[in-house]
Every structure is written in structure tokens, then in C-alpha cells.
Amino acid sequence: MSDIVATPLPGETVQITTDPHTEPFWQAAKEERLVACQCADCGHFRMPPTPFCPECQSTEKKWPELSGRGTVYSFAVVHGFPGLPDITVVGAVIDLEGAAPARLVTNVVDIDPDEVVIGMDVEVRFSPISDGWKLPVFRPVTD
Template sequence: MSETGIATALPAELVRITTDPSTEPFWRAAKERRLVAPRCADCTAFRLPPTPFCPHCQSASVEWVELSGRATVYTYTVVQGFPGLADITLVPVVVDLPDAPGARLVTNVVGAAPGDVRIGTELTVDFHPISDGWLLPVFRIADPPLGGE
């Protein structure tokens, strides 16, 4: 486990992406620090990861919807150590996106103690630099509401 025990993302040089016409809008938006999801222009179903055809109605029509950046942990795991990085702590998560019903995103929680992440934890998006100038959407635990418990 890392000295601080705080979840982080992999170093930028270890993360590479490839794009295609179906995924390019997602990555371009991330580069602008925006989180987007594809929605079928015919049946309005959201789909992540982006695909060329809607899995519900097989339409190729898509519109890209900007999301608020809020998410909730659907499931997660804690990874202590990574090949060549024995002291790293990763918290990979699958998140539900309230602005994109039915869509889930595989990502990482960063900047939190692993013990603070639970199913149902509310998160907000952040962006982590990766190879070739791209930004990777990652999530941080949301601040508690003002006046809350």
C-alpha cells in the first residue's frame, strides 16, 4: 500500500487510448474537461462504452449529451500494487451516471482513502492527464452538501 493509502490513477505514460469514430467524441470532450455520453437519437437509450449502433434498436443515429459530472459507485475494488508500481493504490469503480440512465462507466476514484469508497458513494468527475495529451475521466468523492450531517 502507498504511504498515504490514498487512491490515485496510473501514471500518465502508462495509459494510452485509441479512438475510432464511435469513441472520438467522448475523448475530445474529456480533453476539454467535459463528460459526455452517447444517446440514441431514435430510441433515446444511453450507451457506454460508445458503440456504432444502439444495442436497443440498432440505430446508427447518435447525439452526444453533456453530463453534470455526478456519479454514484455501483461497484468497486481496491488494488494495492501494480506491475512495476508496488506502492500504488488504485480504486477501480463502475459508476452509475444519473444524467444518463442505464449507462455505466468504468473509471477510477482518486484522492480518497480506499476505505471511504462504498457502493452508493456520490462522486464528481475530474480529469487526469494520460499519454499523447489526452485526459482520462476519473472521479473524486463529492463534497458533502452544505448544512448536511
């Protein structure tokens, strides 16, 4: 166990670009709600959002709100970042509860990076970023 705590990148360093297919995700995040793109015809979840469903090719989408919980599918610890040599970031792929097979690429925060494990239960938090947007990040579940 170390004294290092994984944190998100400073908000002013993170910028997003939206388009008609991703805007609902980012608008929900701004409201501190986690949603995932779901085909309105066959029910298949997909992240990142795409113009059409990979299962049935429908262009119809809906954006159900999720529980905000998930599990760590994969992760990598990054010590230092360009221009930020003292930061430690845990990049992760999260299985989203209630939205299989959708996964979200994000960060795990508020934890010693040595304690992050595959299968760990995590919950969403929202970190302010540039232009008033919010980035969903995950931290260990604290029941």
C-alpha cells in the first residue's frame, strides 16, 4: 500500500467533442446521470454510441438511466502525464451494471492504485471538466 491516490486529470485539461450520437450521453453526465445508448428496436446496448445498432442495424436509440454501478473489466496505472509529472491516473474499462455488453472507458479515482483489481465493484461520480461538462469517473463502492 502506498501513499498515492488515483485522481482524475485536472478538469481544465480535459475537453470533449460531441455530435448528435454522443450528445445525450454528455448532457446526462452534465446532470450527473449515467446513461447508455440502447437500440430502441432490439434492446442491444452499445458504448460508445454509434449511428446504428450493430445487432439489427436500426438507427433508433433510447438512453435509459443506469444505476451508476459497475465492475472493473480492465485497467492500467499511469504514473505521470504530459505536463503533469506528479499525477497518477488509473485508466479503466468498466462493465456497466444493467447495460451489458456495454463498457465505458474512464478512470478509477479515490483509491490507492495498488488496490484496484479486475472485478472490483465501483460507482460513478462526476468530475467537472472544461466548458461546463462533467466526466463520469468511478470509485470503489462504499456500502
